[in-house]
Amino acid sequence: MIEYSSKNIRMWSMLGETGTAGYVLNELADKNSDLAVLTADLCFYSGLERFKACHPEQFYNFGIAEQNMIAAGAAMAKEGMDVFATTYATFAVGRGLDQIRVNMGYMKLPLKILGLAAGLTGGILGATHMGCEDFAIMRSIPNMNVIAPADCTETAKAIECIEKLKSPVYVRLSGGQRMPIVYKEDFVFELGKAICLKEGHEILLIATGSMVNQALEAGQILENNGLSCKVVDMHTIKPLDKVLLEQSLHYKMIVTLEEHSVFGGLGGAVAEYLSEKKRHPILCKIGIGDFYPHAAPYDILIKKCGLGIEQITEIIFKRYQENIIE
Incomplete structure (x- = not known):
C-alpha cells in the first residue's frame, strides 16, 4: 500500500514522474513477487537503481533492444506476471510498434509500458528523443489503455491502479524534476474517469x-x-x-x-x-x-x-x- 503523505508527495515532486514510478514499483514489489520490471539500458534514467538493488530477481535489463523487451514482457505477462516495461516514450512506441500492435493489441496481453521523457521532456537531446506522437499511435491500437498522469501523485495512483489490470496499458510520463504538485493529498483515481x-x-x-x-x-x-x-x-x-x-x-x-x-x-x-x-x-x-x-x-x-x-x-x-x- 503506497502512503500518500505530504512528505512523500513533496519527495515525489522533486523526483519527477519517472523517479516516482521507480519508487512506487519498488514499494509494490515488496509485496508482489510476481511483479517484474524491464528496461532497455535505462536503469538509472528510469529511476530503477533502488529497485534493481532491492529486487534483482525481478529486474531485467534488455539493453538497447526495445522490440525484444516488449515481446518478452508480453510473454511474461501471458504467464501471469505483472510486468512493467520502461524506456523513452519515443523508443517504446516508435521502435516497438510491431510488438505492441501484435502482442498487446491483437493478443490483448496485459503488459504495462511506461513511456519515459514523453513530450518535450527529453528535448535537450534533440527531436530524436522527444515523444510528441505517442498518443496518436497508441490510442489507435485496439484494446489499449492510454494514461497521462498530471503530476507525481497521480503517477503513483495510476501505477497502483494498473498493477493487477488484465489489459494492456501505456502510461505516458512527462515533465521534469521538481514537477508542480496538482494533487496535494490522496484521491480516488479511476481509469477512464476524468x-x-x-x-x-x-x-x-x-x-x-x-x-x-x-x-x-x-x-x-x-x-x-x-x-x-x-x-x-x-x-x-x-x-x-x-x-x-x-x-x-x-x-x-x-x-x-x-x-x-x-x-x-x-x-x-x-x-x-x-x-x-x-x-x-x-x-x-x-x-x-x-x-x-x-x-x-x-x-x-x-x-x-x-x-x-x-x-x-x-x-x-x-x-x-x-x-x-x-
Whole structure:
C-alpha cells in the first residue's frame, strides 16, 4: 500500500514522474513477487537503481533492444506476471510498434509500458528523443489503455491502479524534476474517469499530463479577467471519459491542452467525439504544432511550442473573442 503523505508527495515532486514510478514499483514489489520490471539500458534514467538493488530477481535489463523487451514482457505477462516495461516514450512506441500492435493489441496481453521523457521532456537531446506522437499511435491500437498522469501523485495512483489490470496499458510520463504538485493529498483515481479540478460555466479546459497545472494557472487568469472556466484533468486518453463530454455540450468553448502534437492526441479524440454531435461548442486545440522542435532545455521548449501559461491564456482569449463575442 503506497502512503500518500505530504512528505512523500513533496519527495515525489522533486523526483519527477519517472523517479516516482521507480519508487512506487519498488514499494509494490515488496509485496508482489510476481511483479517484474524491464528496461532497455535505462536503469538509472528510469529511476530503477533502488529497485534493481532491492529486487534483482525481478529486474531485467534488455539493453538497447526495445522490440525484444516488449515481446518478452508480453510473454511474461501471458504467464501471469505483472510486468512493467520502461524506456523513452519515443523508443517504446516508435521502435516497438510491431510488438505492441501484435502482442498487446491483437493478443490483448496485459503488459504495462511506461513511456519515459514523453513530450518535450527529453528535448535537450534533440527531436530524436522527444515523444510528441505517442498518443496518436497508441490510442489507435485496439484494446489499449492510454494514461497521462498530471503530476507525481497521480503517477503513483495510476501505477497502483494498473498493477493487477488484465489489459494492456501505456502510461505516458512527462515533465521534469521538481514537477508542480496538482494533487496535494490522496484521491480516488479511476481509469477512464476524468477529474474536475475547478468549476466554471463558460469555457471548459480539458488538459492531460504535464499541462494540467498549466490549465489550472491559465484558468485562474481567465477567471480574473471575467471568463468562468472549468478545468478538468483528462488523465485517461483511452478510454476517453465520454460521460463528461456529453455533460459539457452547453459550454461556449472547449479547449484541449496537451504536450503532444495537435494531431491525433487529446484534441483529436475530443474533436472526433464532438463531430458526431448535431450541435457542439467551439473547439480550441492547443498542443505542439506540425514541426520538430530544436534541442533546448525543457522550460525553453515549452515556451517555444506555445505552451507557456501566458501563451495559453492569450490563445484562449483570442479564440474566444473571434468565435464567441459578437
